[in-house]
């Protein structure tokens with residue numbers, strides 16, 4: 001998740017063991033069992049709160065409202081072309097297909113992608129997103145780490161390559177379920193978008209609390225602020241509670257006293273599983289290389305930082321000599337425009353109301369812009385070479 005600690009959470013004040021350190025409304029959760037709330041993924045008590053078109057069931061009126069505001073209004077609208085019903089059908093197919101053919105943990109990506117598509121469309125409808133913008137222009141999603149953010153070196157260390165085109169079959173399911181108007185959309189929901197969603201989910205999701213008797217996870221949650229909490233193998237100071245807190249949020253609790261200023265950490269893997277399995281899970285799912293010695297990791301990091309520094313210096317020195325072309329001007333304009341647009345929560349549970357992540361978002365946006373500048377520098381170099389090669 002937070003490789004090289006680009007992002008982290010720290011305690012502003014001291015916490016005593018057992019105290020709640022963070023209450024985090026899930027960005028979204030996907031649950032399979034009918035006994036689980038369709039929005040927050042918690043165990044559904046006996047009273048049920050059905051959705052407007054009865055294709056979903058919630059634990060409370062609060063969850064029903066949040067779901068409707070964030071994505072369900074689109075899914076159940078004529079524009080959604082029966083998306084809420086198709087979604088419910090797909091989910092029940094996955095749930096009944098059994099774990100051998102369709103492990104729920106994999107089917108979950110398809111369902112989450114559909115929901116994220118609906119979140120994006122609903123944001124556009126509210127005017128919080130331009131029609132030509134995409135999911136990753138939304139602050140709530142932009143601030144979450146994706147595999148592409150880690151850089152090629154880190155990814156190759158993990159044996160991963162972007163794009164994850166092997167996910168093609170899953171993407172086909174998403175395409176089939178999308179309203180026809182969205183399938184053709186430019187800058188929309190193509191394989192590249194799905195790749196990014198898949199990676200983002202892989203790196204930021206947690207077990208939502210539901211586990212079958214077979215050990216299969218039945219509920220998965222995508223966190224907001226909680227995604228910024230780093231992993232610690234031997235010295236974590238907080239844990240994620242298996243059940244939602246009184247606000248239907250994900251709750252993090254201190255497992256020992258935490259000093260003010262100390263970084264809050266959890267463990268991403270079950271501490272009781274064999275250490276080889278732990279190492280494998282951390283490396284493949286979170287890009288954390290526990291097997292490597294600290295020295296290896298530090299060496300890798302400093303090599304990476306060196307490269308970055310050199311590149312930035314090069315761009316600085318080249319900046320004065322820049323031959324400005326029309327397309328470059330356009331690219332530059334793109335970079336300069338997006339000051340963080342903080343969107344006020346217009347209704348309870350609006351997807352972009354996570355103002356407690358703003359600080360981290362800003363920091364991350366800064367990093368992202370820096371990286372964008374770097375890549376522009378590379379493009380600029382290539383352009384210059386081409387100019388020289390053509391003798392212009």
Ligand SMILES: [Zn+2]
Pocket residue numbers: 037038039040041042058059060063248
């Ligand atoms: Zn709920």
